[in-house]
Amino acid sequence: PLKKWFDLLSNDVSKSIKNLLEKICKNQQETSYQINQDSMDYQLFFKPLIHEQKTCEIIGYIYQVGALEKQIHPTEDKLSILSNMTHEIRTPVNAIKGYSELLEETDLNDTQKEYLDHLQDTSKHLLKIVNDILDYSKLEAGKMQIENKPFKIKKLLDEVHSMLIEQTKQKQLYLDVMNIDCPNTVIGDAYRIRQILINFVSNASKFTEIGGISLTCYVDHKISENQLMIHFKVKDTGIGISEKDIHKVFKAFDQANESTTRLYGGTGLGLNISMKIAHLMHGDITLESKVNEGTTFILSVPLEYNPITSSIETALDKKPRLGSLILLAEDNPLNQKLSKRILTNLGMKVVIAHNGFIATTQDKDKHFDLILMDLQMPVMDGYEATRIIRKRHPNVPIIALSSESLYDQKENLIANGFSDAIEKPVDPALLLSTLIKWIPED
Known part of the structure; x- marks a missing residue:
């Protein structure tokens, strides 16, 4: 269908896109391109699929700029439609992800393991994009709720580490996790805290080539008898962010500069979503960064602590x-x-x-x-x-x-x-x- 659509374009536009595709094959980088056709603006996105360091295929999609906004005005209608769309996408992708995990437990040769790794990485990436879009829509519609339940901080940190250690190993980066005097069990939304920390560590890995990342949890101060202000700090030795670009980091669909999106990919929603979720939890996110030295993100969130919740730990046995x-x-x-x-x-x-x-x-x-x-x-x-x-x-x-x-x-x-x-x-x-x-x- 995309090829048929290209045939309708003017020769100049068609030629420009073909030249762009040739560059993508060589540079192996995601690229977006905006054109005007018949008084309509269109945004095109292209992503190369790479095998054995060669571009074997280019996938792309196109949408009419402003079309969704023109057709759907109420925010709740947008959320309903996006929810249905993401459900239809998530179902087959979840099946792929689940079966690839079962396949991982079978006897595979080295080539098959490599193919399986690519399959798992791609399905995880697609799910993250879908989840980011749905979370952003829920936040915009005021429909996201925070769930406060007992959870173990050590388990949460271990989960973040296990989910991202392979990503950091591939780049020969260290990933250190430290828990400094935090209570074992607290009450809060473990799912959303984990979501923010995964975003922090994943970004840190993306923008770090030498050195590594540390994730540290510590108590900043006691708010009341049963509540603590706990900090989750993610520090990297990456490229850093200039002072003039720091204010852009938490904006939706924005990164420090446009070349960042082209080079490293992503929806540009992750940190915006993280900040809004932190505020829903009555917390905050702070950022410190120096160019060529690294970046530090700190999630500060108030969490309840009750010794009674320690009895829950016995259920783990x-x-x-x-x-x-x-x-x-x-x-x-x-x-x-x-x-x-x-x-x-x-x-x-x-x-x-x-x-x-x-x-x-x-x-x-x-x-x-x-x-x-x-x-x-x-x-x-x-x-x-x-x-x-x-x-x-x-x-x-x-x-x-x-x-x-x-x-x-x-x-x-x-x-x-x-x-x-x-x-x-x-x-x-x-x-x-x-x-x-x-x-x-x-």
Whole structure:
């Protein structure tokens, strides 16, 4: 379709784009290009796919500048449409990501491992873009909510480290993580704090060629008897940011300069989103930087601390009840196989229902220890199926599954009869902790 569209362009514009594509092949850098055709402005984006240091293909997309704004005025309508669009994108990408993780556990030769690494990196990058767009839209619409729950700081720091250590190793950078006298368990939104820290460390890795990155957590001061101001500091030895460009860093769709976007990629939304989330948590982000010396980002966030929450840690030593019968209500065949494989590996017995209606009939014949319920299914969705099952079995744990972010929807889901909620693709560790919570070992 893009080629047919090129055929309609004027010779000068068509020639310019072809020259641009040739440069992309040589330079191997993402590039954007704006043109005017028939009194309409269009923005084109191109990204080279590189294999064995050669450009094997160029992917691109085009949109009419201002078209979305002209057609959709209310912010909530934008959010609804973007939410539906991102759901349609996330579902297949999540399946790719999930199956690539299963494939990683099989015997692969070196070439296959290299291809798999590229596949995983690409799917993660695409998911981040989709999530950034949806988060930005939620923040603009005032729909993002902060969830305060107990979490372990050490576990959060370890997760950030494990998610980004390979990225830093590829560039031969160090990634040090330090926890200086922070309480073990605090109350706050671990998901959003982790999101900000991953953004900080990922950016630091992107803009650092020599040296490395340190992530440090420490208590700045005590706010009250049960609340601490905790700082998460990410410091790198990268290229730094000039004083005249620092004010641009937190603006949406902006980076220190345009060449940064071309050279390093990204949506230009990450730090803007991070700042807005920090403010929602009644915190802040500060930035210090010197050109050619490095950059330091500090997330300051007030977190509650209660010694009682330490009892939660004992749950980490527990296991789910082996042999438990699980009903998996999921219409997507790929997600069915992926979730069943994970559950089986955890020692569970699994019955699959292809839609909500089948789930309600299966529930009549068998007593399930736990139900995993997809929200969006044909014939009958997860909400209606849950209402029907709840009338017969008010105490069975029903866990909502969705490819959309659930961190600001859990209260609504619980009000609709669900016991808990987790996101797809199903993370084995998160699923395990959910099983431990709802069907613990006797």
